[in-house]
Amino acid sequence: MINQERIKNLLLELVQIDSHSREERDVAERIKKYCEEMGAEVEIDDAGEKVGGNTGNVIARFKGTIPGAEPIMMSAHMDTVVPGKGVKPIIEGDIIRTDGTTVLGGDDKSGCAVIIETIRSLKEQNIPHTDIEAVFSICEEVGLLGAKNLDVSKLRSRYGIVFDSDDPGFLFTKGPSSNHIEFKIHGLESHAGVAPEQGISAIRIAAEAIAAMKLGRIDEETTANIGVIQGGLATNIIPNLVVLKGEARSLKDEKLDAQTEHMARCVRDAAAKYEVTVDGQTTKAWVEEMVERGYSSMDVPDSSKVVQLVFAAASRMGLKVQTMASGGGCDANVFNRKGIECANLGTGMRAIHTVKEWLDVKDMYASAEMTLEILRLNGEMAQQAKAAG
Numbered sequence: 522m523i524n525q526e527r528i529k530n531l532l533l534e535l536v537q538i539d540s541h542s543r544e545e546r547d548v549a550e551r552i553k554k555y556c557e558e559m560g561a562e563v564e565i566d567d568a569g570e571k572v573g574g575n576t577g578n579v580i581a582r583f584k585g586t587i588p589g590a591e592p593i594m595m596s597a598h599m600d601t602v603v604p605g606k607g608v609k610p611i612i613e614g615d616i617i618r619t620d621g622t623t624v625l626g627g628d629d630k631s632g633c634a635v636i637i638e639t640i641r642s643l644k645e646q647n648i649p650h651t652d653i654e655a656v657f658s659i660c661e662e663v664g665l666l667g668a669k670n671l672d673v674s675k676l677r678s679r680y681g682i683v684f685d686s687d688d689p690g691f692l693f694t695k696g697p698s699s700n701h702i703e704f705k706i707h708g709l710e711s712h713a714g715v716a717p718e719q720g721i722s723a724i725r726i727a728a729e730a731i732a733a734m735k736l737g738r739i740d741e742e743t744t745a746n747i748g749v750i751q752g753g754l755a756t757n758i759i760p761n762l763v764v765l766k767g768e769a770r771s772l773k774d775e776k777l778d779a780q781t782e783h784m785a786r787c788v789r790d791a792a793a794k795y796e797v798t799v800d801g802q803t804t805k806a807w808v809e810e811m812v813e814r815g816y817s818s819m820d821v822p823d824s825s826k827v828v829q830l831v832f833a834a835a836s837r838m839g840l841k842v843q844t845m846a847s848g849g850g851c852d853a854n855v856f857n858r859k860g861i862e863c864a865n866l867g868t869g870m871r872a873i874h875t876v877k878e879w880l881d882v883k884d885m886y887a888s889a890e891m892t893l894e895i896l897r898l899n900g901e902m903a904q905q906a907k908a909a910g
């Protein structure tokens with residue numbers, strides 16, 4: 522069993538330590554201290570320097586009690602989205618929420634708390650276990666930068682669990698690839714009242730392009746959005762520049778490519794309709810396109826070691842865990858691409874990335890109990906494998 526009071530207090534403590542992305546040092550130091558008190562050898566890597574943050578990823582190595590057994594990785598991220606400073610948690614029975622001025626940061630302090638409390642319980646109850654490599658990452662919320670800049674050769678684990686989703690009854694094993702997309706639409710400026718026929722409105726081109734675009738949920742596996750539009754200087758100037766920023770995501774890379782190309786084509790086609798000739802000189806509207814891969818998809822099969830381990834642990838507890846596809850990316854996307862087979866288990870966080878974020882501690886307890894069982898079972902399997910030679 523895990524200690525419910527202790528994990529609840531740990532969560533309350535962690536959410537009250539400010540840790541916006543790139544400013545995770547205080548929470549990193551606290552987590553480092555707790556892991557060291559539990560006997561881990563702890564390293565803070567150089568990812569912070571690479572991304573302009575004040576700390577790196579915390580890597581805590583816990584020695585197992587089964588010599589020679591394969592290690593398992595457990596990971597959660599330390600950073601929170603904005604507004605996340607000065608969190609004042611409000612406790613109403615089993616529900617923890619905020620005063621409505623900040624996020625709670627249960628995303629992903631609940632994941633950090635689950636990892637720490639589970640390992641504490643494992644040690645206190647002398648449950649045989651393999652080596653555990655706990656990775657507390659930075660800058661997940663700003664593009665998975667901590668995981669991307671983690672040198673995985675520092676880790677020996679080949680499989681693991683990321684704790685960064687809501688319902689502990691679900692295990693996310695599939696996640697999309699994403700593209701950041703930016704268009705700069707160039708028109709031609711002119712006086713709106715005196716010489717409108719000598720201008721090309723970049724705003725009109727943007728409007729036509731967006732109106733022609735398929736956006737929102739494209740199909741079961743694909744989404745797209747234009748989230749930022751900037752342009753124009755004054756009402757009496759025909760605007761010569763509009764910047765559109767958007768994204769597309771899909772579980773299938775071919776679909777992601779097709780959607781990205783569709784969006785680009787809408788902008789190109791809209792721009793192609795516009796040209797003006799002034800004093801014998803013709804100007805055509807034109808477009809600059811930028812596409813950057815945000816992260817790459819993950820697809821862990823149900824037959825994989827980590828999913829089978831979670832299924833078996835759940836069934837020993839009389840529970841069922843269902844594998845799911847996520848619409849978002851997380852550190853697990855990166856770890857899978859770097860050769861550590863990872864699934865994402867829920868911890869109870871809800872309404873994340875809003876000031877209405879809340880968490881039911883019963884979900885977090887369930888997540889921690891399940892994790893304790895996962896580690897116990899992982900140890901038993903390692904012992905059996907050893908006995909079988």
Ligand SMILES: [Zn+2]
Nearest residue numbers: 628629661685
């Ligand atoms: Zn998260």
